[in-house]
Amino acid sequence: MSSLNIISVRPQWQQELAQSISDPTELGAFLRLPESWTAQNQTARELFPLRITRYFASLMKPGDIHDPLLLQVMPNQAEFEQKEGFVADPLEEQSGDHAGILHKYKSRVLVILRGGCAINCRYCFRRHFPYQDHHFGRTQLQQLVELIQSDEAINEVILSGGDPLMANDDQLFKVITALEALPQLKRLRIHSRLPVVLPSRLTEELARRLQVSRLQTILVIHANHPHEVTNTLKGALARWAQHDITLLNQSVLLAGVNDSADTLADLSEALFDAKVIPYYLHQLDKVAGASHFAISDERARELEQQLRARLPGFLVPKLVREIAGEASKTPL
Template identity: 65%
Template sequence: MPDAVAFSVRAAWQQELAQAIRDPLQLGQLLDLPETWVQQHAGARELFPMMVTRHFVNLMTRGDCDDPLLRQVMPSADEYLERDGFVVDPLQEQNNEHPGILHKYKSRVLVILRGGCAINCRYCFRRHFPYAEHHFGSEQRRQLLDLVRQDTAINEVILSGGDPLLATDTQLERLLSELESVPQLRRVRIHSRLPVVLPSRLTQQLAKRLEQSRLQSILVLHANHPNEVATELAQGLELWARHGITLLNQSVLLRGVNDDVEVLSDLSEKLFAAKVLPYYLHQLDAVKGASHFAVTDAVALTIAEGLRTALPGFLVPRLVREIAGEPSKTPLELSRC
């Protein structure tokens, strides 16, 4: 009974998602954090709602206000800091021609497939993004297909968000079938943090469908710290790898989370053990409310040098910055003023 099995797997991740924690006080209680400390920071959820899955919380250390996973999701009073250059729309994405569709790079088109996420990362460059205005509905799907049919330079569709894996397997399979009908398309790429916070999302049903596609499929995971690579995630990734899906990871360099050679080396090693190759290490996008996560370029370059010494070349992610309007990511060495 494959359909019944598939339904129960889908229901598992959706049910887990429904149990996500949205209240900093509840999070503080679960982790035995000092109440005064939680009270001091909880108000910043008015700037960006808090949300975190129980799986991700279970990877945190109880009683540790500096836990690197907690730091990524707990609202912070530092989010009220105003700093020059930190703006609402750092990559100038909000006034694009086709809402829900970003054609930033010549051969690739990016789709904001889902507005929500299973976790709200405090450093997110889209924390102020008006997802409601960029809903990807049937009209946007028609526009996407028109765009890729007319522009034969496009050979890859990137599913992004929010988090595209919030779409159900059935919805993703339907979109995949439509994309397969466009002759020049070669690849579909899924950018997602969802497996990190809900490993059960790596369903066998979706892996099988991607394997059967004539399009090559790539999953770009978003993990920032080795503690995020839990056993359940590694098992799900190995399953997807067995179905022929290319697995890459991108991280954001974050002060107080992973700005350390040993931490990032450990992350690369754990990812590779789960069949994932490190891809990019991003300098933080200068989004308003996240300046306390910023690492200077000088420190970032020193960390990159340390990684080159500590790891074989294939485990060293490329240190890059995204610059609005540029036709590709910019290696940090080239982006310094």
């Protein structure tokens, strides 16, 4: 009797992820960028590797070295500049009591669920984070449960990373089930860049599981520019919205990417069309290697005022900075 061979088919999002680009030369060829420009920025990949999905790369304008999406991901020689105040751990997260668990705020606990991401953003405040020391597995899940049970003030869990949606659905189901068993919890928040750079990650199966959870679910996506809010993303988010999942967005203010009122206003409008509420506009966290993205607080406030003059209040994200040790985000 012949044996039956069972072929395991990976979900679409994992197949797309496997085709990601990690070589600046390949990205340069894909976008028909000047070879000399690509070559001069090659060495910056030693500081922080390049990683980008082909979907996100397809949103960039071929031949344009100033494309706002390209600037977020392409290694840049400016990353070698050492500027005062820009450090490896700007939010002082790397020495917590529990690996993979950060109790930064009184009522919320943050989990570094997965260290990897589908895209390496050059401004990422965790670009130097030692993810290898913060693996989140069965032991860490039990520690999380015990931490929550020991502090009745905790009523919300934030899944972060890296990117928590790099975990597969089965892994997420186990975490969700464990958290649902804790009666003090009210909300589950998922912070993820994956919907923007890999919309196929928003699976119907995960949405259905979250809908039946007793925990109110909030998905906070991370889009910085209106070109990122495509019809593909809008369709995926619309399906999740039908499953009673609250959709928010947080952006980072980045020089050369979105530091204009027109761009930020267009982003807010595009997000609302996608059923997403603009939530936070972050001033850049001062992480080493990202100083070329920084703009002044004065300019940031000017942009916020311009947005208030042209948009309804619910489309104006809160302009904030995160300061290590503070009890909440700090308004500018």
